[in-house]
Amino acid sequence: MSVAIVHSRALAGVTAPRVSVEVHLAGGLPGVHVVGLAETEVREARDRVRAALQNAQFEFPARKVTVSLAPADLPKESGRFDLPIAIGILAATGQLPQGELDRYEFAGELALTGELRAIRGALPMVLSARHDGRAFVLPQASAGEAALVRNATVLPAPTLLAVCAHLTGAAPLPPLATDAPAASPVNGLDLADVRGQPQAKRALQIAAAGGHSLLLIGSPGTGKSMLAQRLPSILPPMSEDEALEAATVASLAGQFRTDRWRVRPFRAPHHTASGVALVGGGGLPRPGEISLAHHGVLFLDELPEWDRRVLEVLREPLESGVIHVSRAARQSAFPAQFQLVAAMNPCPCGWQGHPSGRCPCTPDQVRRYRWRVSGALYDRIDMTVDVPAIDAEAMTSRTQLAEAETSAAIRARVAAAHARQLERQGRTNARLGAPDVERHCERTREAERLLAHALSRQTLSARGYHRALKVARTIADLAEADVVEADHAAEAIGYRRELIAGH
Numbered sequence: 001m002s003v004a005i006v007h008s009r010a011l012a013g014v015t016a017p018r019v020s021v022e023v024h025l026a027g028g029l030p031g032v033h034v035v036g037l038a039e040t041e042v043r044e045a046r047d048r049v050r051a052a053l054q055n056a057q058f059e060f061p062a063r064k065v066t067v068s069l070a071p072a073d074l075p076k077e078s079g080r081f082d083l084p085i086a087i088g089i090l091a092a093t094g095q096l097p098q099g100e101l102d103r104y105e106f107a108g109e110l111a112l113t114g115e116l117r118a119i120r121g122a123l124p125m126v127l128s129a130r131h132d133g134r135a136f137v138l139p140q141a142s143a144g145e146a147a148l149v150r151n152a153t154v155l156p157a158p159t160l161l162a163v164c165a166h167l168t169g170a171a172p173l174p175p176l177a178t179d180a181p182a183a184s185p186v187n188g189l190d191l192a193d194v195r196g197q198p199q200a201k202r203a204l205q206i207a208a209a210g211g212h213s214l215l216l217i218g219s220p221g222t223g224k225s226m227l228a229q230r231l232p233s234i235l236p237p238m239s240e241d242e243a244l245e246a247a248t249v250a251s252l253a254g255q256f257r258t259d260r261w262r263v264r265p266f267r268a269p270h271h272t273a274s275g276v277a278l279v280g281g282g283g284l285p286r287p288g289e290i291s292l293a294h295h296g297v298l299f300l301d302e303l304p305e306w307d308r309r310v311l312e313v314l315r316e317p318l319e320s321g322v323i324h325v326s327r328a329a330r331q332s333a334f335p336a337q338f339q340l341v342a343a344m345n346p347c348p349c350g351w352q353g354h355p356s357g358r359c360p361c362t363p364d365q366v367r368r369y370r371w372r373v374s375g376a377l378y379d380r381i382d383m384t385v386d387v388p389a390i391d392a393e394a395m396t397s398r399t400q401l402a403e404a405e406t407s408a409a410i411r412a413r414v415a416a417a418h419a420r421q422l423e424r425q426g427r428t429n430a431r432l433g434a435p436d437v438e439r440h441c442e443r444t445r446e447a448e449r450l451l452a453h454a455l456s457r458q459t460l461s462a463r464g465y466h467r468a469l470k471v472a473r474t475i476a477d478l479a480e481a482d483v484v485e486a487d488h489a490a491e492a493i494g495y496r497r498e499l500i501a502g503h
């Protein structure tokens with residue numbers, strides 16, 4: 001028979017639509033024609049497949065070979081289709097039996113030697129197709145992430161020859177056990193390592209419990225980055241669905257690691273990062289930093305140094321948890337439900353308020369510096385906290401270090417407060433929409449009076465009022481209180497402030 005059909009998958013956003021690779025042999029001038037791939041990719045794929053087949057001692061057909069990848073309008077990277085194209089050629093020329101092909105999906109890039117190289121997106125490929133009942137033949141290096149999907153059959157293959165030996169029945173590939181590994185421990189950083197800073201740690205705990213965005217303001221060396229890096233260590237454990245979503249994004253970026261399974265991501269892009277690096281994009285759109293931070297933490301240090309236009313792009317995902325990336329006529333959506341933590345110096349020199357009194361900045365300089373982060377983005381930050389210079393006593397005190405609470409202890413409280421929110425409203429307090437805030441944030445008359453007072457004195461804007469109320473709700477959840485009380489509201493109002501006096 002001179003036609004063969006092999007199943008594979010392309011990548012589009014976080015899904016992996018079906019692609020069928022059809023190989024036809026016909027009379028006419030010998031040559032390989034590929035339909036459905038971009039021109040440059042065709043040449044590369046053709047060269048790799050030809051070399052791999054010849055190196056594996058297979059016969060390359062001296063006939064006209066037409067390979068068509070359907071549907072035609074999907075974006076396709078050539079590499080992943082090397083293996084299905086090679087298998088299709090072998091089956092169409094009778095060098096492999098065709099009978100069993102329908103039971104499998106194939107993906108893998110071929111080295112010239114016939115070895116199979118890793119592809120990105122193996123996990124979303126298997127997730128998209130797990131109900132089809134086909135087994136997945138994948139490069140060994142990509143099989144581990146695919147095997148995280150329950151009830152999928154994943155066959156890891158080192159080389160093209162190993163795949164052929166499997167299909168002829170000569171040497172069946174043993175399936176990889178598809179069992180999600182036990183949750184890895186968090187990244188090893190512990191809040192107990194950070195000396196002093198009780199207010200900042202308290203704010204971090206509240207942010208962790210309610211999913212609130214947080215801005216840390218302090219001089220260099222006060223531990224802002226150390227604190228932010230330890231936020232994942234106190235966040236509630238990931239559900240399996242959350243873990244699969246986060247792993248899918250990492251897989252699409254070619255960055256998945258099994259030892260990061262169920263570890264909430266922490267991403268800290270540099271302020272020189274481009275818009276594409278931050279939000280994603282490119283010819284075949286890939287997820288950016290904000291999607292790699294999905295269900296984890298996005299840390300933006302030196303906030304005033306960031307390009308305002310780049311920060312503006314964060315507004316959409318901060319509200320919706322999704323980012324849309326456009327490229328030509330095609331749009332891809334990537335999940336981006338991250339928790340924003342930002343840090344900044346209090347003034348251009350960094351030392352405002354430091355006991356040494358070494359800050360020479362004028363009020364005007366400070367205003368202009370802070371102006372850079374005011375507006376759209378600052379409006380979306382739930383909590384702001386000062387991280388003051390640590391006094392010498394705290395730095396040298398060993399007892400302080402010994403008494404500091406561990407991340408594990410804090411995490412237990414955070415997880416309990418998180419569970420209360422899910423039970424009450426099915427989401428974190430930070431994700432409550434305006435109408436839900438009123439419904440779920442029941443408060444005492446005194447708490448309401450405090451909030452209304454802050455609103456009337458313009459300590460709070462209208463938007464800030466709702467943010468403060470949600471933070472107060474989280475503080476109440478940490479205290480296992482059903483109703484927001486005055487001291488919860490007062491503490492929450494303390495985390496709201498205008499960056500620029502009178503603004």
Ligand SMILES: [Zn+2]
Nearest residue numbers: 347349359361
């Ligand atoms: Zn200064």
